[in-house]
Amino acid sequence: MGTTVLVIAAVLVGSSMQRITGMGFALVAAPFLVLLLGPVDGVIVVNVCGALTASIILLRVFRQVVWRRYGILAICAVIGIVPGSYVLQFVPAAWLEISIGVLVIAGLTISVNLGRVVLPDRTGFRVIAGMASGFMNTTAGVGGPAVSIYAIATGWPQRSFAATMQPYFLTIGLVSLASKFALGSADLPHLPVLVWVLIACACIVGLIVGDRLTTVIEPHVARRLLVIVAYLGSCATIVRGVLELLA
8 A cells, every 4th residue: 555655646746747847757756666666567657657648738738839849859769769779788777877867967967057058959959869868768768858958958948848748758658668568578567457547547636736837837947847857867867777786
């Protein structure tokens, strides 16, 4: 019962952050769900809930989505999954997690300190951001920070960014689930039906809370939360890698 309550709490907070910042679910909920349910089942629950929350939010923000940016980012992210899967066969996951976490923190710091300097939104930047996101999502389970760096560096308005990230993460989540199930590397966690129902309800309640908060939280505050979430996710990735090396 205690584990179930903690899982529900993690899902609720993660879905709320997803609605506010556009990309917070996996970064906030994943560390706790992996700890509570194990590395395989925890990641599957993250993928399922991430796809569910993204699809529900998309219904609310459909008109704000920049589909051209989504298309390039999503296609390149799917392409980035391929080298990520290849690298995993030769490089220990722990070292990848530490390296990616350090690189993301460096990139975020540079982007934030650019101040008012905004880079032009070129196709090449979208390609790099998408492929980096797909690669990082496969190797370390954190695809959000790469696109957040791109958004900050190019001055992408927060509301538009948050909306466009929903079909993006929905695509990445479904591709990730499909590849895992097709390759037989994972199965749907054998959780009681009631627990699945409670998880779904937590997603919906979290989205409702997040939706209410978006009406009172200014875009610049949401952007700051986005940066904080990205930093926390990167630090969690480094810590996880270090713990795996010490195990």
